[in-house]
Amino acid sequence: xxxxxxxxxxxxxxxxxxxxxxxxxxxxxxxxxxxxxxxxxxxxxxxxxxxxxxxxxxxxxxxxxxxxxxxxxxxxxxxxxxxxxxxxxxxxxxxxxxxxxxxxxxxxxxxxxxxxxxxxxxxxxxxxxxxxxxxxxxxxxxxxxxxxxxxxxxxxxxxxxxxxxxxxxxxxxxxxxxxxxxxxxxxxxxxxxxxxxxxxxxxxxxxxxxxxxxxxxxxxxxxxxx
Amino acid sequence: xxxxxxxxxxxxxxxxxxxxxxxxxxxxxxxxxxxxxxxxxxxxxxxxxxxxxxxxxxxxxxxxxxxxxxxxxxxxxxxxxxxxxxxxxxxxxxxxxxxxxxxxxxxxxxxxxxxxxxxxxxxxxxxxxxxxxxxxxxxxxxxxxxxxxxxxxxxxxxxxxxxxxxxxxxxxxxxxxxxxxxxxxxxxxxxxxxxxxxxxxxxxxxxxxxxxxxxxxxxxxxxxxxxxxxxxxxxxxxxxxxxxxxxxxxxxxxxxxxxxxxxxxxxxxxxxxxxxxxxxxxxxxxxxxxxxxxxxxxxxxxxxxxxxxxxxxxxxxxxxxxxxxxxxxxxxxxxxxxxxxxxxxxxxxxxxxxxxxxxxxxxxxxxxxxxxxxxxxxxxxxxxxxxxx
Numbered sequence: 001x002x003x004x005x006x007x008x009x010x011x012x013x014x015x016x017x018x019x020x021x022x023x024x025x026x027x028x029x030x031x032x033x034x035x036x037x038x039x040x041x042x043x044x045x046x047x048x049x050x051x052x053x054x055x056x057x058x059x060x061x062x063x064x065x066x067x068x069x070x071x072x073x074x075x076x077x078x079x080x081x082x083x084x085x086x087x088x089x090x091x092x093x094x095x096x097x098x099x100x101x102x103x104x105x106x107x108x109x110x111x112x113x114x115x116x117x118x119x120x121x122x123x124x125x126x127x128x129x130x131x132x133x134x135x136x137x138x139x140x141x142x143x144x145x146x147x148x149x150x151x152x153x154x155x156x157x158x159x160x161x162x163x164x165x166x167x168x169x170x171x172x173x174x175x176x177x178x179x180x181x182x183x184x185x186x187x188x189x190x191x192x193x194x195x196x197x198x199x200x201x202x203x204x205x206x207x208x209x210x211x212x213x214x215x216x217x218x219x220x221x222x223x224x225x226x
Numbered sequence: 227x228x229x230x231x232x233x234x235x236x237x238x239x240x241x242x243x244x245x246x247x248x249x250x251x252x253x254x255x256x257x258x259x260x261x262x263x264x265x266x267x268x269x270x271x272x273x274x275x276x277x278x279x280x281x282x283x284x285x286x287x288x289x290x291x292x293x294x295x296x297x298x299x300x301x302x303x304x305x306x307x308x309x310x311x312x313x314x315x316x317x318x319x320x321x322x323x324x325x326x327x328x329x330x331x332x333x334x335x336x337x338x339x340x341x342x343x344x345x346x347x348x349x350x351x352x353x354x355x356x357x358x359x360x361x362x363x364x365x366x367x368x369x370x371x372x373x374x375x376x377x378x379x380x381x382x383x384x385x386x387x388x389x390x391x392x393x394x395x396x397x398x399x400x401x402x403x404x405x406x407x408x409x410x411x412x413x414x415x416x417x418x419x420x421x422x423x424x425x426x427x428x429x430x431x432x433x434x435x436x437x438x439x440x441x442x443x444x445x446x447x448x449x450x451x452x453x454x455x456x457x458x459x460x461x462x463x464x465x466x467x468x469x470x471x472x473x474x475x476x477x478x479x480x481x482x483x484x485x486x487x488x489x490x491x492x493x494x495x496x497x498x499x500x501x502x503x504x505x506x507x508x509x510x511x512x513x514x515x516x517x518x519x520x521x522x523x524x525x526x527x528x529x530x531x532x533x534x535x536x537x538x539x540x541x542x543x544x545x546x547x548x549x550x551x552x553x554x555x556x557x558x559x560x561x562x563x564x565x566x567x568x569x570x571x572x573x574x575x576x577x578x579x580x581x582x583x584x585x586x587x588x589x590x591x592x593x594x595x596x597x598x599x600x601x602x603x604x605x606x607x608x609x610x611x612x613x614x615x
Contacts (some may be wrong), residue, residue, distance in 0.1 A: 110311025115275055115385075116326050116375075117302035130316045204314040208357045 002176045013184065019160040021057075021188055024148030027086030028140055031094045034087070039098025040124060049099060056092035064089065064153050072157060082154035082161075089136070089150065090143040097139020101132025137200040144196060145189045152185065152203055227253050228274060228383065228415065233283030235269050235440070244440040247283070247505040252432070253382075254295040254413040256405075260426040261436030261443075261463075267419045269440070271385050274417065275304045287383070289356045302330055305376030305384040305414070309391045311368045313360040319345070319371055320356040325453035326379040337378075349404065370404070377412070386418040390425065402429050423464055426552045427452065427471065435460050449475035453600060471558035476596035478549060481559055481589065483573050483582025488513055491520060495528045498537060502528075509568045511545075512537045517579035522568045548572045551581055556596065560589055 042049035155163025165181030228251040288547035452472035521542025562571035
């Protein structure tokens with residue numbers, strides 16, 4: 001391990017970090033944009049969900065490299081190919097997250113919203129999706145972490161990512177670069193994960209302290225109730 | 227006025243939830259739909275705001291078929307309260323209450339101040355609770371928020387589906403009292419579903435008793451339901467002690483209270499004995515200078531020769547529970563009488579001064595008179611209905 005390598009290559013490290021983060025974040029976000037309408041449809045029409053889930057899982061089973069091979073003739077050797085591949089892979093986590101999140105909305109809440117005169121679209125946007133946020137973000141965390149990790153493979157078709165350090169380190173027989181790429185991937189994944197946790201906290205102020213709102217404190221409130 | 231015209235709801239599996247229902251729900255009254263589970267009462271309620279669509283028949287709201295109104299528009303004009311409250315976990319209490327005003331396009335500030343006004347109305351402190359989330363409130367408080375939310379846009383109709391079933395009996399009684407108080411102020415057309423016949427009788431102006439299979443067994447005032455159930459089903463359903471419970475609907479003002487056996491503490495024993503003998507009573511009620519009850523003196527313990535001795539010098543039996551003839555029912559008067567060691571209870575006015583005393587004979591006469599009056603009322607109502615029909 002040559003520690004001096006790190007400061008000497010700071011610009012390079014930063015550039016690859018940004019590139020890898022871009023791929024690792026954009027793909028799940030596009031995946032989310034696809035998963036929300038698909039998930040909503042799966043909840044509205046229950047029979048759609050099993051085939052959709054099977055397809056999403058089947059796609060996940062295809063080796064990432066094979067996805068690149070299939071896509072390259074159409075989308076070329078570039079970001080687009082990697083993003084499409086990672087997006088497709090994220091769907092098998094994100095669609096179930098959206099479906100589970102929406103199904104987790106308590107029936108009385110949904111019924112009360114309908115009975116108060118929410119239209120279906122408004123109920124979805126203002127009540128059901130906000131309540132599904134914790135579950136959706138839990139899925140997004142898995143998708144982002146795995147995308148950040150898988151983005152390295154993009155280097156195989158020349159797309160800049162941490163994969164560069166692995167390939168370069170291997171070719172030059174320079175383990176420091178490989179260890180660095182390994183550590184950078186983990187650190188980036190953890191940082192992005194923390195960002196998502198922060199986002200969830202911001203979006204769901206109502207969920208704070210909710211798990212503790214049981215047992216004794218609930219009993220105490222019941223006693224002091226007017 | 228909400229009118230059900232031969233409304234039937236049949237589910238695809240063949241279950242008939244409601245069968246040819248005809249029912250008029252008058253404006254400004256509380257109509258309680260009561261019955262065992264599976265009798266169609268909740269389905270009936272949900273057909274009013276089109277959460278359930280009838281298979282056949284019409285439901286008219288102020289003469290207009292609800293099926294002709296856009297469901298979302300219709301529902302914004304009808305308050306809805308459910309057992310599990312259905313509060314939005316992700317919205318603060320004030321935002322929950324402001325839901326319908328915001329849906330109908332009120333400005334945020336106006337909606338918020340309306341929400342706080344309603345919190346006051348249902349007995350929640352806006353200063354401490356407006357910004358809280360539902361899970362931070364007790365079950366009873368959440369139910370109050372549910373009621374406030376239903377009232378926010380001031381709808382003329384309020385639908386309540388087992389609104390108080392999920393809270394403990396003490397909170398439930400408080401919420402029922404609250405509903406009665408609110409209704410006296412607001413005069414909404416309330417349709418309330420419950421399986422609890424006690425609740426139906428307590429809060430209802432009218433009670434519709436459903437039979438399993440979606441049939442209506444009887445629609446009547448609570449008092450008539452207890453006094454004149456149409457058949458064995460209703461009789462069993464309202465319960466074995468309906469005779470006693472019915473007395474809640476008769477005012478204690480109809481009691482002829484004894485006054486000649488109420489004597490000031492300073493009365494001479496000889497005079498007291500004479501008064502008791504004249505009234506044929508074994509007990510005398512002793513009162514202080516202000517007319518407030520001190521206790522019961524047993525006539526047998528008084529001594530005709532005792533000059534200048536106060537009535538209080540003999541051991542007085544306790545007064546026990548008193549009742550207010552001007553506000554209480556015959557049930558309260560009977561209860562106080564039964565609980566009294568002397569088989570007599572004391573009626574007092576608002577300031578606690580004695581008006582007079584009961585006895586079983588006096589109660590019996592009052593109950594008979596009240597029942598006769600109720601029976602002739604009922605006969606008159608039926609006659610009018612017959613003429614109208």
